Structures are given as C-alpha cells and as structure tokens.
Amino acid sequence: MAEPSILSNLGPAPGADVRAAGEGLPRRYVLAATIGNGLEFYDFITYAFFAIQIGHAFFPSHSAYGSLMLSLATFGAGFITRPIGGIVIGAYADRVGRRPAMMLSFTMMGAAIVCLALIPSYKTIGIAAPILAIAARMVQGFSLGGEVGPTTAYLLEAAPLKRRGLAVSWQGASQGIAATLGGLVGVGLSTVMAPATLDAYGWRIAFLLGAVTLPFGLWIRRNLPETLHTPEPTARISTASTVLGLARENSRIIILALLVLASGTISTYVFNYMTTFAQHTLHMRPGVSFLAGAAGNLAGVAAILFGGWLSDRVGRRPVMILPNLAYLILILPIFFWIVAARSPLALVAGSTALGFLSSVGAGAFYAAVTETLPKRIRGGAFATIYATSIALFGGTTQLVITLLIHLTGNPMAPAFYLLAATCVGQASLWLILESAPVKTQPRVVLAA
Secondary structure, eight states: OOOOOGGGGSOOOTTSOTTGGGSOSOHHHHHHHHHHHHHHHHHHHHHHHTHHHHHHHHOOOSSHHHHHHHHHHHHHHHHHTHHHHHHHHHHHHHHTOHHHHHHHHHHHHHHHHHHHHHOOOHHHHTTHHHHHHHHHHHHHHHHHHTTHHHHHHHHHHHSOGGGHHHHHHHHHHHHHHHHHHHHHHHHHHHHHSOHHHIIIIIHHHHHHHHHTTHHHHHHHHHTOOOOTTSOOTTOOOOOOOSHHHHHHHTHHHHHHHHHHHHHHHHHHHHHHHHHHHHHHTSOOOHHHHHHHHHHHHHHHHHHHHHHHHHHHHHOHHHHHHHHHHHHHHHHHHHHHHHHHHOSHHHHHHHHHHHHHHHHTTHHHHHHHHHHHSOHHHHHHHHHHHHHHHIIIIIHHHHHHHHHHHHHHOOTTHHHHHHHHHHHHHHHHHHTSOOOOHHHHOTTTTOOO
C-alpha cells in the first residue's frame, strides 16, 4: 500500500470524510525527526556519564568531591541557556516553520559538541580549558532548548489523528535511546580502557562518536516537509489575537505542564546521576554503573512507547496517572535495596524497574500538552515550558544530590529528593484534562 501523501493532512470541507485530514505524513518523516532529536540528546546527555572524567580533565582539584562538583556545575551551565533557546528558536518555529527551527538547533549542537570534544585539558592550556568547556555547554543548552518544542510539535502535526500519542512518545523515547547509547558507549570504553586512559582521552571518543553522525542528521532534516501551515483537524476556536493572549487562555495547561516536567526532570537526572552515584558513593566498578544506566534508559524507552500507544486507545489520563502512582510507592523500597545490597543485581534491576515505571506516562503527557496548546504557540510554548523546567531542576539536580550526600552522609538522599518531586508531579497529573481524540472525539474516524 502506498504511503499517504502530505496532502492528506489538509483540513476537510464541512461534512466531508474527516479521516483524510487525520491521516498525517508518511512514517519516514516522523522517523527522520526522531533520529535528529535523538542525536542532539546523545550529545548533551553523554556529559553526565563522564562527569568524573571531564572533571579530571578541566577541573583539577585537591579532592575528588571538589573536582566532581565543578564538573557538575559545568553540566548545569548547559541548562542556563535552555529557556533562552526555547523562547528564541521556539518562536522561530511558530513564525517561520518547524523544519528551519530544527535545522538551526541541530547545527548549533553539532558545532558545540565538536568543540567540547577537542578542547585541550587544564594541564595544557590552563584556565582557558574550563572557560571554553562552559561556553560549549551553554551553546549546547541554547540549541537543545530550542530543539524540543519544534520537534514535538512536528511529531504531533505529522501523525495520524488517532496515533498522536505513539508518534509524540518518540520524542521522549529518542532521549532514552540516546541516553542508552551513551551508557553503552561508556560500558564499552570502560571495559577496553584502563581508568587512566579513560581519563586522558576515552571520554572524548564518546563525544566524537556523536559528532560523526551530524552530517546524516542535517541531511535527513533538510528533506522534511513543513507542517506549520497545514490545517489542524482538532483545532479549538480562540478569541485571542496575540501570542500573549493565547498564552493567557492556556495558562492552566502551561502551569501544570511546568510542574509535571519539573518532577520528570528531577527523575531523569537522578537516573542519569546513577552512573556517578554508583562509582562515587557506592564505590562500584564503572562498567557496572554504566550498565545500570543503560538498562534503566532502555526500560524507559520501551515504557514511553508503550504508554504513548496505550494512551491512543484508552485516553491520556489513566496512562499518565496510574503508572506514576506505582512509581511513587516504589521509590524508597527500591533505593533502599540498591544502597543496602550494593550489588550489580540490585543496581541494574532497581534502575530498570524505576526507569520503566517513571516513563510509561511520558508519551501520554507530551501528547496531552501539545494537542491542548493552540498551533500558533505550540512550538514556542512547549519549548519554553520544557526548557524552563529543565533549566531550574535539570541543571541543579545532580549538584543538589551530591551536596545532600556530602552534608548528610546518607546515600538515601537522592531517594528522598526524588520522592518529594514525584509527589508534586502526581498531584499535577490529576489536574490535567483529557485530550485524546478517542475520548474527546469518538466519532472522528467513523465515516465510511
């Protein structure tokens, strides 16, 4: 069967068969947008896996704690510019188009990752090394802040009406795939390299592996059809004539999305920190810690795709709320097991279980927010919501956890911080209204 044409996304005439309006673009375009998003996140997230080694290269200190904290602070510097990127590139996507916005963010990320991989160490060029590393991270943050909104909007607009949840879930899944690949690269490099070699240049190889895929990412994005000007099959009528007016009309979903994403961000970066946590606090081998991170992220990928698919069939709310409740209940018992046992089995199994439960509702949540937001502000609003939450909590989570462990001497500190954040997220999820077409427009595809 031939793939549906881009023309199938045009809006229907009154009384016409509305299935054509909701068929969406060929799947290869959704895949292309997803691959580009994943490549960007690989480049950004890989830093977290090699925070210790990067600290040794750019931030020598008299104590391992001091070096790690300086490295994590530089990791956090990438979050400062994310809201700015979200506003600038997100607004550009709503005004000019999704594709040029995605091309811009990808190009900037590529330049930054190459620079970060090639910056000489502190021993070679002195104070210039950490300055250049911080600058590269800030460019990365700006580009990634502008990546999420346009890509999520594109996936929603390119998808068939009743498969939006699955399509949009690929945005989050591509992040998990990127993190999984980063973890597997870490496992491979730590297996074949001595610790001194990994410190010296092994971590640079991980970044350069992401850099070599940049030409491919630019090529696939250049060929994407635009979705900005195609009519919205489920568009709501609005009386607002300005972007600010539209934002005020949708303040409820914007505020709730900020709270949920803040909670989810803390979860994500607690899991990304598990690699450092296992080595620095639990004193486990690097290979085991990288494997646990990869397993947790891989479980998250499967969970978010399953949740997105399920939300297209039963609605967004049950998929968002129920798995997150189970996750909330199990955080403390699983963390206690990991800390008490300090074994590879506990670390890998516990990270996998938590990674799965925390991710099931993510695809449904992304779809609920993007399909609720009007198209005129969808890219910019979602990018700003996402980047602001990430900036406030993603860039600080690992610093806060490390500080709490250092001050209290309690390795359970990450679990308590995670528990508090998840409670806020759970309460916010309860307040998000149902938006899935299967619930709100049950007859939309019944025309023969």
